[in-house]
Amino acid sequence: MSSSDRKLHLNAFLTGTGHHEASWRYPGTSPERGLDIRHYQKLAQTAERGLLDSVFLADGYAGRSAGKLEPFTQLSALAAVTEHIGLIATVGTTYNEPFHVARKFASLDHISGGRAGWNIVTTGTESTAFNFGLDVHPEHGLRYEYAEEFVEVTKQLWDSWEDDALVFDKEAGIQLDQGKVHEIHFKGNRYSVKGPLNIPRPPQGYPVLVQAGSSESGKELAAKTAEVIFTAQQTLEEAQAFYADVKSRLAKYGRTPDQLHILPGLSPIIADTEAEAREIEEELNALINTESAVKRLSERVGIDLSGYPLDGPIPYHLLPGIDAINGRKGRYQLVVDLALRENLSILQLTRRLAGARGHITFTGTPLQLADLIEDWFRHGGADGFNLMPQLYPSGLDAFVDKVVPELQNRGLFRTAYEGTTLRENLGLARPAAVRPAPALEAGA
Amino acid sequence: MSSSDRKLHLNAFLTGTGHHEASWRYPGTSPERGLDIRHYQKLAQTAERGLLDSVFLADGYAGRSAGKLEPFTQLSALAAVTEHIGLIATVGTTYNEPFHVARKFASLDHISGGRAGWNIVTTGTESTAFNFGLDVHPEHGLRYEYAEEFVEVTKQLWDSWEDDALVFDKEAGIQLDQGKVHEIHFKGNRYSVKGPLNIPRPPQGYPVLVQAGSSESGKELAAKTAEVIFTAQQTLEEAQAFYADVKSRLAKYGRTPDQLHILPGLSPIIADTEAEAREIEEELNALINTESAVKRLSERVGIDLSGYPLDGPIPYHLLPGIDAINGRKGRYQLVVDLALRENLSILQLTRRLAGARGHITFTGTPLQLADLIEDWFRHGGADGFNLMPQLYPSGLDAFVDKVVPELQNRGLFRTAYEGTTLRENLGLARPAAVRPAPALEAGA
Numbered sequence: 001m002s003s004s005d006r007k008l009h010l011n012a013f014l015t016g017t018g019h020h021e022a023s024w025r026y027p028g029t030s031p032e033r034g035l036d037i038r039h040y041q042k043l044a045q046t047a048e049r050g051l052l053d054s055v056f057l058a059d060g061y062a063g064r065s066a067g068k069l070e071p072f073t074q075l076s077a078l079a080a081v082t083e084h085i086g087l088i089a090t091v092g093t094t095y096n097e098p099f100h101v102a103r104k105f106a107s108l109d110h111i112s113g114g115r116a117g118w119n120i121v122t123t124g125t126e127s128t129a130f131n132f133g134l135d136v137h138p139e140h141g142l143r144y145e146y147a148e149e150f151v152e153v154t155k156q157l158w159d160s161w162e163d164d165a166l167v168f169d170k171e172a173g174i175q176l177d178q179g180k181v182h183e184i185h186f187k188g189n190r191y192s193v194k195g196p197l198n199i200p201r202p203p204q205g206y207p208v209l210v211q212a213g214s215s216e217s218g219k220e221l222a223a224k225t226a227e228v229i230f231t232a233q234q235t236l237e238e239a240q241a242f243y244a245d246v247k248s249r250l251a252k253y254g255r256t257p258d259q260l261h262i263l264p265g266l267s268p269i270i271a272d273t274e275a276e277a278r279e280i281e282e283e284l285n286a287l288i289n290t291e292s293a294v295k296r297l298s299e300r301v302g303i304d305l306s307g308y309p310l311d312g313p314i315p316y317h318l319l320p321g322i323d324a325i326n327g328r329k330g331r332y333q334l335v336v337d338l339a340l341r342e343n344l345s346i347l348q349l350t351r352r353l354a355g356a357r358g359h360i361t362f363t364g365t366p367l368q369l370a371d372l373i374e375d376w377f378r379h380g381g382a383d384g385f386n387l388m389p390q391l392y393p394s395g396l397d398a399f400v401d402k403v404v405p406e407l408q409n410r411g412l413f414r415t416a417y418e419g420t421t422l423r424e425n426l427g428l429a430r431p432a433a434v435r436p437a438p439a440l441e442a443g444a
Numbered sequence: 445m446s447s448s449d450r451k452l453h454l455n456a457f458l459t460g461t462g463h464h465e466a467s468w469r470y471p472g473t474s475p476e477r478g479l480d481i482r483h484y485q486k487l488a489q490t491a492e493r494g495l496l497d498s499v500f501l502a503d504g505y506a507g508r509s510a511g512k513l514e515p516f517t518q519l520s521a522l523a524a525v526t527e528h529i530g531l532i533a534t535v536g537t538t539y540n541e542p543f544h545v546a547r548k549f550a551s552l553d554h555i556s557g558g559r560a561g562w563n564i565v566t567t568g569t570e571s572t573a574f575n576f577g578l579d580v581h582p583e584h585g586l587r588y589e590y591a592e593e594f595v596e597v598t599k600q601l602w603d604s605w606e607d608d609a610l611v612f613d614k615e616a617g618i619q620l621d622q623g624k625v626h627e628i629h630f631k632g633n634r635y636s637v638k639g640p641l642n643i644p645r646p647p648q649g650y651p652v653l654v655q656a657g658s659s660e661s662g663k664e665l666a667a668k669t670a671e672v673i674f675t676a677q678q679t680l681e682e683a684q685a686f687y688a689d690v691k692s693r694l695a696k697y698g699r700t701p702d703q704l705h706i707l708p709g710l711s712p713i714i715a716d717t718e719a720e721a722r723e724i725e726e727e728l729n730a731l732i733n734t735e736s737a738v739k740r741l742s743e744r745v746g747i748d749l750s751g752y753p754l755d756g757p758i759p760y761h762l763l764p765g766i767d768a769i770n771g772r773k774g775r776y777q778l779v780v781d782l783a784l785r786e787n788l789s790i791l792q793l794t795r796r797l798a799g800a801r802g803h804i805t806f807t808g809t810p811l812q813l814a815d816l817i818e819d820w821f822r823h824g825g826a827d828g829f830n831l832m833p834q835l836y837p838s839g840l841d842a843f844v845d846k847v848v849p850e851l852q853n854r855g856l857f858r859t860a861y862e863g864t865t866l867r868e869n870l871g872l873a874r875p876a877a878v879r880p881a882p883a884l885e886a887g888a
Contacts, residue, residue, distance in 0.1 A: 024612070024619060025614045025617060027614075031612045031614075032610070032612050035643075036554075037523075037524070037555040041524070060642065061544075063642050064620065064640060064642065065643065066612075066619045066620045069551045069554060069555060069643070070548050070551035070643065072516055072520070072548070073548055073551040073555055074520070074551065074555065076516070076518070076521045076524075079481075079521060080520075081524055095541070097576055099575045099576060103505075103514050104514050104517055106514075107513045107517040108517050110480075111481045111513060111517055130636075130637075130638035131543045132541055168510075170469045170471075170475075173731070173733050175468060175475060178508070193575055193577065194571070194574035195575065198504065198506060198508065199509065199512060199513070200479065289617050
């Protein structure tokens with residue numbers, strides 16, 4: 001693809017009322033609709049109207065979310081009322097079974113006609129362990145080891161049905177060619193799975209594989225496995241460094257740079273004038289519960305900040321260091337770097353993180369936002385963006401109605417979907433099935 | 445409720461082309477649409493047009509199904525295109541985690557506005573173990589012990605959010621009342637779950653709890669837990685005995701007979717004349733693959749029947765006895781009883797099981813079917829039926845267009861949905877949340 005043909009890829013990260021932590025308090029948002037599927041169906045339809053590649057749901061298995069549906073059930077209900085948009089579910093490897101995950105993604109991919117994507121995470125929240133009969137959350141490196149094996153089993157399960165295994169020859173009485181459905185006999189360090197999967201291969205071969213960790217292990221897993229990476233970068237320079245780093249890791253896995261799209265999170269507030277946009281930002285920031293925000297920041301950096309002056313810095317000398325963090329290592333580093341670089345007080349830091357928890361925030365006009373997007377896209381910072389509007393639905397409406405046409409005018413974004421599957425729209429090849437070695441299968 | 449007000453409850457057991465094992469070969473059926481969600485969406489809409497209580501999906505985690513989606517994803521996509529019909533998913537306890545199952549059902553219940561049901565099974569297929577890292581499938585009694593504990597944890601997780609925990613007070617900045625969201629600190633023999641669940645309590649409190657095992661352990665679990673039971677009975681006498689047996693077990697759990705609906709499977713072929721219906725039956729039976737049918741029968745009764753004459757009986761003296769069966773005990777007994785009672789040859793037995801694997805089959809006119817339904821319903825055999833049309837979609841269309849109006853004319857079936865949730869349509873109370881004892885909670 002020549003560089004002038006290269007197009008942006010845009011994902012909408014769905015939440016109930018928006019990504020600003022006080023969005024639920026903002027006049028006009030509807031936090032009570034957080035469990036109302038019609039709310040999300042409308043958002044997905046808006047994203048599809050804007051020709052976005054996909055919508056995406058974060059996920060976890062602990063905590064007290066007031067308004068969060070489970071991703072498989074939610075995305076399947078979105079599939080039923082959309083035709084083109086990709087549907088990306090976060091599913092953690094540490095507390096799931098490969099057989100169930102492979103099957104649910106295959107099912108979602110069949111239901112949606114090839115629009116499923118899997119954001120592979122290892123689950124960073126330590127208390128999750130207690131919901132699954134464990135005393136201790138496996139440490140970061142071990143989780144990534146498990147995750148690699150998990151993804152390997154899952155791919156083998158998807159591949160356990162050859163693409164032409166289904167026959168449906170009524171005359172001959174043959175539904176499927178048994179010789180094209182294979183046991184996998186996977187035996188790893190953590191997983192042992194005989195197979196085959198009990199559902200035919202997904203329309204896309206595999207759902208699109210997405211990765212969102214930015215730690216060393218995360219970047220390596222992404223380089224080996226991922227086709228899309230969601231990341232958090234605060235400046236173009238950081239984004240360029242990350243982009244170059246990750247893309248340079250692909251060759252050793254026999255992959256080319258265009259096989260992995262890097263999409264930084266981008267959390268905009270847009271209005272027709274910059275002044276109006278600033279006003280929304282200030283209204284939102286005035287609604288932040290500072291005590292809760294300091295508590296969340298404390299969890300991120302691993303120090304209880306509640307006794308420190310709000311207008312002073314975080315006590316850098318007490319930081320535990322990245323090796324001691326067993327949760328989201330990449331995000332820890334980003335927050336500390338941001339505070340240091342901009343010399344932010346604790347209060348200022350909570351404000352900077354309120355919009356999108358460390359993703360870049362933007363406040364301005366649609367044209368200014370298109371400029372930023374073009375700048376990062378053309379200068380080695382991004383292949384597109386993971387959009388995180390600070391307010392839903394208004395922020396998504398504004399993006400689709402005002403930013404998308406501008407990006408199209410600049411030749412940066414599609415004017416029609418290129419294909420019918422998420423892979424086709426992302427310009428990613430459909431993976432061929434990898435067959436188990438005959439010797440292994442003979443040992444069944 | 446006076447007996448004259450008592451209404452039938454009807455469920456449609458969905459499959460791709462119908463419940464006759466050769467239905468996929470029958471002219472006009474579309475086995476290639478087995479993974480096409482629009483096919484099932486149309487079936488669910490037809491069932492809803494007929495005012496049926498619910499649709500239902502069987503499930504398992506092993507085997508080579510050519511056309512079966514995963515229930516949570518499938519039912520969620522059906523929820524999106526229907527408004528009233530209940531959505532019952534089979535989910536097995538032996539190879540799942542209570543947290544995931546509680547959450548997915550809560551999510552489906554929120555998405556569907558209170559229409560979810562859970563068919564609780566322990567999973568009978570021994571080879572399932574090999575897909576989940578185990579060498580041995582837990583034996584029947586142990587699976588039921590686990591299942592009881594699993595259901596208990598799951599209920600506690602649903603109850604971990606009080607019904608009025610959500611506040612969304614924008615002014616005060618309070619999304620939820622933390623004092624109304626409880627850790628459960630469940631510690632049983634198999635499961636240890638801290639909680640709370642990460643989604644608010646389902647609209648129905650709990651999804652409707654369904655049970656489908658007819659073994660001793662199955663009947664006891666049903667009496668303790670279930671609100672609907674799907675069963676297989678071949679004659680009204682057997683059905684009456686089962687009905688009386690199960691209903692008599694309720695009192696010791698403090699329950700009344702109307703808190704559990706007993707719905708035997710009923711697998712009809714209907715046509716305008718009996719002769720036409722017989723013709724369809726013969727066409728279907730002519731399409732059976734006898735070799736496969738004998739193989740399946742062999743698995744059911746625990747003897748390899750392939751060396752025995754088709755026109756002779758099964759070798760009763762070689763039967764392993766019910767204690768040796770670690771899969772579906774209830775179905776084993778039913779098949780053996782049927783063969784003995786009617787003195788069936790191996791071939792005749794495969795034909796009798798082809799229509800619905802042991803559920804009662806029916807071939808005749810809509811009026812004759814309405815007579816059978818009324819007879820069982822009025823004479824202590826059933827509270828309704830789990831409909832298993834031998835052909836989809838034609839068998840469901842015929843039932844909805846011709847049998848439902850007749851049942852309505854006889855005053856046996858609703859003419860409009862009574863409520864908005866599956867519980868309301870089934871006449872089942874919404875369960876109140878059970879609070880953990882304060883002492884337990886204080887030990888957090």
